[in-house]
Amino acid sequence: MKDQLIIFDTTLRDGEQSPGASMTKDEKVRIAKSLERMRVDIIEAGFPIASIGDFESVQAVAKAVKDSRICGLARALDKDIDRAGEALKPANASRIHTFIATSPIHMQMKLRMQPDEVVENAVKAVKRARQYTDDVEFSPEDAGRSDLDFLCRVLEAVIDAGAKTLNIPDTVGYNLPHQFGELIKNLRESIPNSDKAIFSVHCHNDLGLAVANSLSAVMNGARQVECTINGLGERAGNASLEEVVMAVRTRQDMFDCDTRLDTTQILTASRLVSGITGFVVQPNKAIVGANAFAHESGIHQDGVLKNRETYEIMRAEDVGWNTNRMVLGKHSGRNAFRSRLKELGIELESEEDLNSAFTRFKELADKKHEVFDEDIQALVSDTLTEDNERIRLISMRVCSETGEIPVANVTLAVDDNEVKTEMKGSGPVDAAFKAIESMVQSHTELQLYSVSNITSGTDSQGEVSVRLEKGGRIVSGQGTDTDIVIASAKAYINALNKMLLPADRAHPQV
Numbered sequence: 001m002k003d004q005l006i007i008f009d010t011t012l013r014d015g016e017q018s019p020g021a022s023m024t025k026d027e028k029v030r031i032a033k034s035l036e037r038m039r040v041d042i043i044e045a046g047f048p049i050a051s052i053g054d055f056e057s058v059q060a061v062a063k064a065v066k067d068s069r070i071c072g073l074a075r076a077l078d079k080d081i082d083r084a085g086e087a088l089k090p091a092n093a094s095r096i097h098t099f100i101a102t103s104p105i106h107m108q109m110k111l112r113m114q115p116d117e118v119v120e121n122a123v124k125a126v127k128r129a130r131q132y133t134d135d136v137e138f139s140p141e142d143a144g145r146s147d148l149d150f151l152c153r154v155l156e157a158v159i160d161a162g163a164k165t166l167n168i169p170d171t172v173g174y175n176l177p178h179q180f181g182e183l184i185k186n187l188r189e190s191i192p193n194s195d196k197a198i199f200s201v202h203c204h205n206d207l208g209l210a211v212a213n214s215l216s217a218v219m220n221g222a223r224q225v226e227c228t229i230n231g232l233g234e235r236a237g238n239a240s241l242e243e244v245v246m247a248v249r250t251r252q253d254m255f256d257c258d259t260r261l262d263t264t265q266i267l268t269a270s271r272l273v274s275g276i277t278g279f280v281v282q283p284n285k286a287i288v289g290a291n292a293f294a295h296e297s298g299i300h301q302d303g304v305l306k307n308r309e310t311y312e313i314m315r316a317e318d319v320g321w322n323t324n325r326m327v328l329g330k331h332s333g334r335n336a337f338r339s340r341l342k343e344l345g346i347e348l349e350s351e352e353d354l355n356s357a358f359t360r361f362k363e364l365a366d367k368k369h370e371v372f373d374e375d376i377q378a379l380v381s382d383t384l385t386e387d388n389e390r391i392r393l394i395s396m397r398v399c400s401e402t403g404e405i406p407v408a409n410v411t412l413a414v415d416d417n418e419v420k421t422e423m424k425g426s427g428p429v430d431a432a433f434k435a436i437e438s439m440v441q442s443h444t445e446l447q448l449y450s451v452s453n454i455t456s457g458t459d460s461q462g463e464v465s466v467r468l469e470k471g472g473r474i475v476s477g478q479g480t481d482t483d484i485v486i487a488s489a490k491a492y493i494n495a496l497n498k499m500l501l502p503a504d505r506a507h508p509q510v
């Protein structure tokens, strides 16, 4: 029997911390449900002390998810741990993940603590967390720059205090695979009670080595990997869940462990995360990029290659490609729509939400013959966000003609007051954005604008991502429509609405 490799997903915590990737409570719940369907073992749902919103999101995920364990992050402080314990109360199974820095530079500059005090605080934090749950994880922050003997001393003490998982982070993404593997091996061999805990790793991708470092650690005895969908995360991101899981699954000849994940759910989760955050997946991204299995059709068409395995190391179906192609159309009724939502794991709380999503579905089905799962995901995102927004698009008319300057007429509802204006621009999108900005007066800077098609064909819905910046704060907005100018306006308005939300939340590492 092989060991189980535990998959700890931190898309909702570390991933969400990356600038512009912040998510609402509802969005987090939808992603969490998708991770649960994939049979992810542990979902790190957030950092509850960061803000009321973060607390409520962790609580909502703890309520909604039943099959995965829900984890909350807490610094080694009583108030953090109590807040995490409180947020996790509704969970079927919970974990508190607490951490403290162990490198000389962090201990001196950030914590202003002597090494003895750091050990004392780590032990105290683990004991306090144990009052809320049997499942406590401890991380020595900046482990890579910590003195090995001191690291062993802290880890031995927290195991005695009741920590069941020890997570070794490569916070700044500096390690090389052989070196990081060696570190895990050394720790396991040098800590006398190391057999009483599971070793975990948390790698960042600054040198593109997060997955390689994680796998090297697994080969040296780590049995939990912390990762995110699409490798989302601060700076260059975290280890990507889909790459770690598929590497271990595909190379079972080299690993003495495997995950219990349902990998056919990977693509759906990837699309959900990129749709919600606006972080587009590059076409040549392993596993989930549009070209990752692109040789397929060629093989089928020319029939030259008799054996698929000649060129394929994985089957596209195993990660969710070419499946779920069930299509709805304009004759699909309410029941078909409702059951499709259920199969996609989308739970609309009220009958009202279902009605407005169904109305949008009918409108879309009139414009486009086939409505795919991706369309439904986007449409539900739109329905759920727009209902609670302070700025809403009521109507828009844009003229674009060769030799003429484009003009946009836009009508908005701002806090339920109707306002309208007309503006010119260098193109239809520019005109629309100028019109909206002249009414909202946000004084934000447009950092990124991108359009992609959700499915193939010119009748496909355009998915627009917009990233705005103001005073160092970055937000992103998404909008979808079969008309890309309207999709652009929706995305811009979505980002403006996010900019209006309160921003004061604590960052765990500062």
Ligand SMILES: [Zn+2]
Residues within 6 Å of the ligand: 014, 171, 202, 204, 238
């Ligand atoms: Zn991290």
